[in-house]
Amino acid sequence: MEFDKIINSRRTARNFTGKKVSQNEIKKILISGSLAPSAKNRQPWKFYILNDGQKNHITNMLFEWDKLNRKERTSVKGTAEQIKLADKMIMIYSDTKKEHYKKPDYLSLGCAIENMSLQAIDLGLGSCILCDTLYIENEIDDYLGISGLEQICGFIIGEPIYNYPRKMKKDLKELLLN
Ligand SMILES: Cc1cc2nc3c(=O)[nH]c(=O)nc-3n(C[C@H](O)[C@H](O)[C@H](O)COP(=O)(O)O)c2cc1C
Secondary structure (H helix, E strand, O other): HHHHHHHOOOOOOEEOOOOOOOOOHHHHHHHHOOOOHHHOOOOOOOEEEEEEHHHHHHHHHHHHHHHHHHOOOOOOHHHHHHHHOOOOHHHEEEEOHHHHHHHHHHHHHHHHHHHHHHHHHOOOEEEEOOOOOOOOHHHHHHOOOOOOOEEEEEEEEEOOOOOOOOOOOHHHHOOOOO
């Protein structure tokens, strides 16, 4: 796909056909992430590819959390519904070593995650970055046996159905400070 087309057609995928995402497609997406720039070339990203059982378990944990915390009016329930529909989910972690590295490492992670999103588009797939998982980050990390890493987000992938409106984007004029 042409670069402009990839950039313009990228949008968050919230509904999916259920078609399987292959191991090869997952590998391509992760390699694209790993080629991103990073502060001091630290490449702070780590990926955990969930199997179906783990994905279902985390989905249920989010539904449970939502039930117990309805008053908080979060988007957790919607996020859990999206995870259920997506074929694959990856948890993304940072292995930041020093407090001072945190901010640049977050930026590096963002670069990697956007590479992953764009690679998914080029493969005819859709993805959604999920920070709602952070409401239960400790529970997820305990369940997966992850320690010593900082959870950044979840990332779901599948064949998208875009049956909802595109998000409006601000005009460049609004963004320019001078
Ligand atoms: C850091 C980050 C965290 C996000 N977390 C969630 C989430 O937890 N649940 C969700 O449904 N969407 C999540 N999104 C998707 C955003 O809602 C989406 O990118 C935004 O509404 C703009 O829509 P677009 O991606 O289609 O342009 C997240 C996006 C980013 C960049």
